[in-house]
Amino acid sequence: DPMTTSGVRENGLIKISGVKSYVINCTVADFTAVAGTMENKPAIFIVGKGAKGLIPEKPLVTMGYDGLLVSGLTLHECRINEGDVLGPFKDKSTFDKLKMWENQIIIGGSLGMMKASFESAKSYAKTHRSGGKPIIAYQEVAFKLAEMLTLFQTSQLFAYRAAWAAEAESRESEVLTCCAKVFCTEAAEKVSGSALQILSGEGYISGNAAERAYRCAKYGQIAGTSTEISRVKIGDAAIGA
Numbered sequence: 001d002p003m004t005t006s007g008v009r010e011n012g013l014i015k016i017s018g019v020k021s022y023v024i025n026c027t028v029a030d031f032t033a034v035a036g037t038m039e040n041k042p043a044i045f046i047v048g049k050g051a052k053g054l055i056p057e058k059p060l061v062t063m064g065y066d067g068l069l070v071s072g073l074t075l076h077e078c079r080i081n082e083g084d085v086l087g088p089f090k091d092k093s094t095f096d097k098l099k100m101w102e103n104q105i106i107i108g109g110s111l112g113m114m115k116a117s118f119e120s121a122k123s124y125a126k127t128h129r130s131g132g133k134p135i136i137a138y139q140e141v142a143f144k145l146a147e148m149l150t151l152f153q154t155s156q157l158f159a160y161r162a163a164w165a166a167e168a169e170s171r172e173s174e175v176l177t178c179c180a181k182v183f184c185t186e187a188a189e190k191v192s193g194s195a196l197q198i199l200s201g202e203g204y205i206s207g208n209a210a211e212r213a214y215r216c217a218k219y220g221q222i223a224g225t226s227t228e229i230s231r232v233k234i235g236d237a238a239i240g241a
């Protein structure tokens with residue numbers, strides 16, 4: 001729970017303590033934004049690299065997103081200036097908004113995975129021959145490509161609608177973003193999985209776009225507002241809770 005990290009005033013500085021399980025690039029970034037509480041209200045602490053008491057762990061080995069460094073992070077009585085605190089905010093709405101934009105970014109990533117997987121599978125299906133013809137000539141392969149393109153195009157439209165609603169600060173934007181995130185991140189897993197099926201043996205070997213997308217796709221369903229919590233929020237909105 002991010003809110004177990006807390007900051008207290010001490011001798012003109014803010015002293016922060018807490019533990020984070022997964023933090024992207026905290027071993028290399030110049031600054032890390034740490035969510036927590038101060039005076040029992042939500043706050044964000046901006047901590048510079050190398051600050052005393054900021055203890056990043058060794059990067060973890062992840063299933064996907066190979067370029068990212070993900071580590072645990074401990075803050076042990078880490079001190080920062082008061083000017084490096086965003087907040088404390090009166091309620092959770094700032095965090096909710098940040099989470100919504102994080103979800104939008106994850107949606108964008110899913111679109112990229114679908115596009116790269118689709119293009120890779122399409123090009124392979126046109127050029128790879130089996131049984132004397134390019135495999136795209138087999139309906140089972142062409143139908144997979146059709147399904148992939150349909151999912152990708154639908155996801156793209158949904159993503160644009162959610163982004164437009166967020167930009168326009170529509171009241172619907174949080175729930176629309178949850179809907180789009182569930183749809184696009186699940187579609188990314190399906191599309192990259194179908195691409196791998198078309199690429200078959202070649203797809204199973206590391207180093208192609210579909211294989212990378214398939215490994216990364218799950219992250220989108222876990223990170224930000226998880227698929228399960230998104231569905232709870234969508235359900236609550238549907239019944240007007």
Ligand SMILES: Cc1cc2nc3c(=O)[nH]c(=O)nc-3n(C[C@H](O)[C@H](O)[C@H](O)COP(=O)(O)OP(=O)(O)OC[C@H]3O[C@@H](n4cnc5c(N)ncnc54)[C@H](O)[C@@H]3O)c2cc1C
Nearest residue numbers: 022023024025062070219222223224225226227228229232
């Ligand atoms: C590679 C990677 C990088 C990350 N980077 C960062 C980062 O830089 N900064 C950061 O803050 N976080 C980061 N995270 C954390 C990420 O946001 C969390 O993993 C995610 O929010 C899920 O939390 P959890 O892993 O603790 O799972 P849990 O919250 O323990 O959830 C476990 C399961 O239970 C379900 N569940 C939990 N609560 C509910 C509920 N109320 N209703 C229904 N279902 C529920 C979840 O959906 C999930 O299926 C990263 C995670 C990964 C994997």
